Amino acid sequence: MTRSRLRGTGSALPAKVVTNAELAERVDTSDEWIVERTGIRQRYIAGEGETTASLAIEASRSALDDAGMDASEIDLIVLATATPDNTFPATATKVQDALGCNGGIAFDVAAVCSGFLYAVATADSMLKTGMAKRALVIGAETFSRILNWEDRTTCVLFGDGAGAIVLEREDTSDNENAAGIIATRLHADGAQHDLLYVDGGPSTTQTVGHLRMRGPEVFRHAVVNLTSVLNEVLEDAGVSAEDIDWVVPHQANARILDATARKLRIPAERIVVTVDQHANTSAASVPLALDTARRDGRIKAGDLIMLEAMGGGFTWGACLMRV
Numbered sequence: 376m377t378r379s380r381l382r383g384t385g386s387a388l389p390a391k392v393v394t395n396a397e398l399a400e401r402v403d404t405s406d407e408w409i410v411e412r413t414g415i416r417q418r419y420i421a422g423e424g425e426t427t428a429s430l431a432i433e434a435s436r437s438a439l440d441d442a443g444m445d446a447s448e449i450d451l452i453v454l455a456t457a458t459p460d461n462t463f464p465a466t467a468t469k470v471q472d473a474l475g476c477n478g479g480i481a482f483d484v485a486a487v488c489s490g491f492l493y494a495v496a497t498a499d500s501m502l503k504t505g506m507a508k509r510a511l512v513i514g515a516e517t518f519s520r521i522l523n524w525e526d527r528t529t530c531v532l533f534g535d536g537a538g539a540i541v542l543e544r545e546d547t548s549d550n551e552n553a554a555g556i557i558a559t560r561l562h563a564d565g566a567q568h569d570l571l572y573v574d575g576g577p578s579t580t581q582t583v584g585h586l587r588m589r590g591p592e593v594f595r596h597a598v599v600n601l602t603s604v605l606n607e608v609l610e611d612a613g614v615s616a617e618d619i620d621w622v623v624p625h626q627a628n629a630r631i632l633d634a635t636a637r638k639l640r641i642p643a644e645r646i647v648v649t650v651d652q653h654a655n656t657s658a659a660s661v662p663l664a665l666d667t668a669r670r671d672g673r674i675k676a677g678d679l680i681m682l683e684a685m686g687g688g689f690t691w692g693a694c695l696m697r698v
Contacts, residue, residue, distance in 0.1 A: 378555025385437025414629025418534030455490030488686025538662025625684030
């Protein structure tokens with residue numbers, strides 16, 4: 376059996392921290408209002424010279440260092456982002472060049488907040504089929520650049536950052552306890568486009584546009600879709616929710632995390648929560664949370680962990696792996 380094994384994690388955040396109190400000086404909101412509805416207390420906002428690529432490069436170097444690998448050993452880079460540095464070429468190629476591993480495979484995927492799950496599944500498939508041996512999978516965003524800073528219903532929710540993991544193809548005869556990705560499920564429903572989208576693009580308005588969201592409907596879909604896909608992955612893997620050591624969810628809203636955990640009967644103490652510190656960093660949120668929980672000692676070798684996310688599109692997915 377071949378599995379894609381997690382070898383290292385890394386993350387990067389902009390230098391500037393923006394608290395709820397600071398936001399309240401710009402828009403009609405308050406720390407209490409934001410915390411009560413979202414659980415967010417602060418977020419990191421990219422400044423001059425900080426871009427999706429620069430954050431991705433920093434996170435990648437951190438992940439490679441954690442894996443004890445040189446960039447020359449990487450032959451596949453999959454970068455998930457909704458806020459690339461350029462319309463083209465792919466931001467992944469900028470990361471590749473900065474790391475000095477040109478010549479391998481490098482491309483972006485766009486599935487918004489589910490992007491990292493889509494990127495993991497793509498890399499996993501390519502590793503298992505032998506197209507590559509070692510992969511960098513990155514989620515990186517500068518969402519602050521597509522926000523309407525006069526819209527208090529959206530601008531308080533998002534932040535910037537990047538997270539990265541190193542995956543390596545490994546052959547094993549231990550089908551039950553081997554480390555690596557065990558099962559993944561992905562979905563999309565384009566009929567829900569208008570619930571969460573950006574109102575611009577090269578082919579339509581020739582502008583970048585701003586994020587638009589109908590929050591209550593997104594919340595309702597998120598809880599239903601995430602519960603469903605998590606159950607699908609558990610069934611595929613032949614395990615129960617009680618077997619999971621940690622759930623590493625997309626950090627969109629603390630209330631979504633709580634509601635999903637209750638539906639699956641997963642104790643709150645087994646949910647990795649970083650939304651209070653990072654806010655919603657879209658495709659970066661899952662790898663950021665994963666790196667945080669590994670570095671503070673919560674997630675340990677041998678743990679069974681579930682990654683999950685839902686984003687605009689709608690897209691959603693989940694991935695079960697043993698670390």
